[in-house]
Amino acid sequence: GENVEQHPSTLSVQEGDSAVIKCTYSDSASNYFPWYKQELGKRPQLIIDIRSNVGEKKDQRIAVTLNKTAKHFSLHITETQPEDSAVYFCAASRGFKTIFGAGTRLFVKA
Amino acid sequence: EAQVTQNPRYLITVTGKKLTVTCSQNMNHEYMSWYRQDPGLGLRQIYYSMNVEVTDKGDVPEGYKVSRKEKRNFPLILESPSPNQTSLYFCASSPRDRGLGLYFGPGTRLTVT
Numbered sequence: 353g354e355n356v357e358q359h360p361s362t363l364s365v366q367e368g369d370s371a372v373i374k375c376t377y378s379d380s381a382s383n384y385f386p387w388y389k390q391e392l393g394k395r396p397q398l399i400i401d402i403r404s405n406v407g408e409k410k411d412q413r414i415a416v417t418l419n420k421t422a423k424h425f426s427l428h429i430t431e432t433q434p435e436d437s438a439v440y441f442c443a444a445s446r447g448f449k450t451i452f453g454a455g456t457r458l459f460v461k462a
Numbered sequence: 463e464a465q466v467t468q469n470p471r472y473l474i475t476v477t478g479k480k481l482t483v484t485c486s487q488n489m490n491h492e493y494m495s496w497y498r499q500d501p502g503l504g505l506r507q508i509y510y511s512m513n514v515e516v517t518d519k520g521d522v523p524e525g526y527k528v529s530r531k532e533k534r535n536f537p538l539i540l541e542s543p544s545p546n547q548t549s550l551y552f553c554a555s556s557p558r559d560r561g562l563g564l565y566f567g568p569g570t571r572l573t574v575t
Contacts, residue, residue, distance in 0.1 A: 454503060
């Protein structure tokens, strides 16, 4: 079946550094790519998304890039802060179906 | 306050005892969906609904049922729960014009013994 691979599974950075999380999807018909942040014990929350007709999108310290040819998209967090520590999930959607990556646990060390 | 609510938040039950997890949203969203979250597997889609009386299977529908009789409610039914359905369950909703950017409920932690 279709799947989304997410790497790395764990990422540790120093406060102020950048963090990059990468995802690859298998369904070439996917056309919507959201990213969610889940803090410990909380629900996932949408932080940024990108559609298949856009190559890059930025919102303050976070940005997402999409390479449709390679079926690859990435989340970039700049100037990381301790409150960025969480699990991040990428997802790929086609129609009404959404497939999530397995998640990346990000630790930001103060 | 715009929100998605789920009940119960925690449930411990025994194999074979039918249960229902309720989900309700007050944002008039057309789309609703159920996911289960298991360590190392991310979130997996169980069922989704595009609108009232319209539902379809996600990736892991076995052992689950849903119904969408009203726009705001989307209950998840486990007719005969088994231990492999022990998981954290999330309901989510989205407006039609937001693609599938989801608003999640607070989650229901289910343990089946």
